[in-house]
Amino acid sequence: MAAEVLEMSGNGELEQTSAMDVTEDPPPPPPEISEENGGAAVVPEAPADPDSLSEAPAADNAERAGLPSDFECLWTAANNNPQDFTSWTDLLQYCEQEGNFTASRRALEAFLARYPLCYGYWKKYADLERRAGDNSKAEEVCIRGxxxxxxxxxxxxxxxxxxxGTLDMNLSDSxxxxxxxxxxxxxxxxxxxxxxxxxxxxVEWEKxxxxMKKAAAVLDRVLKVPTQLYNTxxxxxxxxxxxxxxxEVLSSEEYEELRALCRQSQKAERAEQAQEVEEERPPGEEEPTTPEGTDSEELMQKIREQALLHRDKVYQDNEAEVRKRWHFEEAIKRPYFHVKPLDRLQLQAWHSYLDWEIAELNGDHKDPAAQSDPNQEGTEESEVTPQHHEASTGDSVARDDCRVRILFERCLIACALYEEVWTxxxxxxxxxxxxVKRxxxxxxxxxxLHNKPNIHMQWATFEERHGNFTEARRVLEALEKNVPGLVVVRIRRAALERRAGQLDQSEALLTEAVAASKEKPTLHAFYSIKLARLLLKVGSNPSRARSVLQEALEISPDNDKLHLNLLELEASGDPRASAEAVQECVTRALAAPLTSHAKLLLSQRGLQFAEEYSGSIKSVLSVYEEHQKLLNEIGKTKREAENGDEDPQKLSKNEDSSTVAAAEEVPPTMPQVPITNPPPSVIGTDTSAQAGYGAYSSWYQQPQYGSYGGYGYQNTWNYNQAYYPPC
Incomplete structure (x- = not known):
């Protein structure tokens, strides 16, 4: 491929390689088909660098004594920052300049473990081993590469x-x-x-x-492959x-077949000529004969013509395939690997090429030659370019599938750091x-892609889908080690263990996360809510769930989501035994440093619970009075702010103006209570799942209680005025 004429130099720049002179490129075939790269361009996120390699063990004293003076400094710099490609090339260049075998081998091993697509360094490594006299090691390096x-x-x-250069060609098996x-x-x-x-x-080696027959057989094969130098x-x-x-060139079967065909044709031609000259031949003179077992030069020429005629169709079909691909190939400017991100147009060029090649396999494109002759059937000569809209053989489909996979592999060399291409x-x-997929x-x-979480989680899902929980578990553990602190990975691990029936392990993972995040109150609250849900819904242990939330509230008393979840936990129990606990939750929340909006939601939920489940009207009135006090306090604060007594900017942005307005309209002698519909259960609803596993930017987004059911907590009750008489 085009990448093969470029090689990474020691400092990371590109230089020409002299492995083999390239034949002069043929002029591009006439562009009978013009396809533009369509579709909206997607600007890829710059590929994240892999995680740090663990440093190799320190060399022993004997080895260390043989290393160049600056090796350890450059080695440490590369291993401490392994995503810095330049630090690696500086190390490799230094080792090459010093000519130190031990240092070069150590540096190349570490570098190629991280960047195996840099083929030029595999060549350098093999040459290093060969110069050291270890041909078997050099061969092993090539095979690894x-x-x-x-x-x-x-x-x-x-x-x-x-x-x-190393095998004894006099041996029969070489x-x-x-x-x-x-x-x-x-x-x-x-x-x-x-x-x-x-x-x-x-071909040249066979010659x-x-x-010559095997050389011709190789040429026969490549005649069916669309390559850049197809005409040569x-x-x-x-x-x-x-x-x-x-x-000496054609196979025995083909030669005998063409020879018989040409002799038959030649004999027919001579028979016609014999009739014309029979009358002119003197009496008694016999027709001259060709010696038995010999072929004339005329016959040889006819065989050559027939052999080439047989291949002309193959060549024309192959040229058509090359013409189709020429535009896509010219659009690819960087087919080799590099850590630098590809520009938008290059990434789009690869995707366009893949789109077209896959469409060819699926028969979504029609070949122009086939359209001009719809009755033409696929022949043996053109099986390299099967018409997919016709009945294709199994061999042609497999061959086209192989082409698509080859193109994907080429793409993955240039786009190795892009999750989207692997996916x-x-x-x-x-x-x-x-x-194959594994x-x-x-x-x-x-x-x-050590540090790319999405592809790792896809792999874990793939393994779990096929029943391999052990491998799925290993993949997620490795990802969490590479990218510590990523919340979605810990949640995925806990969910995996739960689905595997390992409830204790799932609980342990969340408990560990809760304990490790105490210095980060927001994260601690998030994990505590997850753990409490697991204990309540799966473990059927409300008492432990309650303890988890209460402990979290001691660290984050101003977290309204913790108060809401604890309130819903208490409300989800036996109503006759939960009344006191529910009101205790409301009282705790009203005393906490929460926003007015959050306090109002919790107070409304407590009033709703009392109205629906309380066995005494006195308890309902008591809760109602407390709720009215809260409404009056919020309204007073709002009026003071409007009158200039307080800076409105200091008020909570979450405060609902319509609620406050409703509270201001309540006559002092005629108290009214907002009607409420039951809000969705907070502890039973994982809102983060609504946007998929990765949508943790809205961890704590809860349903807006004010709009639940289409009524809203802001609406006033329209019951009879005497339903709750003034106290």
């Missing part, structure tokens, strides 16, 4: 050249091993649009081995065929096996 970035054409070529590596390479990276150099090296492969095939006997890839792989999650979370 190819597992991390299998699309790297440069790294495949480097590995093959390493084998060619050529087969090289051929096996070539096959692995073209399977892994051969469908890449920029894989031409790999195919060319494979050097004297296997066809030129090479024609050159090989014209400069060598067809029998999209996993969604595309939905029909695949669990192990492997993608593992790469994303354990290598590239």
């Amino acid at each position: 190819l597992k991390a970035i299998s699309l790297s054409v440069d790294l495949w070529i480097h590995y093959i050249n390493l084998l060619l 050529p087969e091993r090289i051929r096996s590596v070539f096959e692995d390479a073209v399977v892994a990276a051969g469908l890449d649009f920029h894989s031409d150099r790999l195919w060319d090296l494979y 050097e081995q004297g296997n 492969h066809y030129d090479k095939f024609k050159e090989n065929l014209n400069n060598n006997p067809p029998k 999209r890839y996993i969604q595309y792989l939905e029909p695949q096996s669990v192990d 492997a993608v999650y593992k790469r994303a979370c354990e290598i590239h």
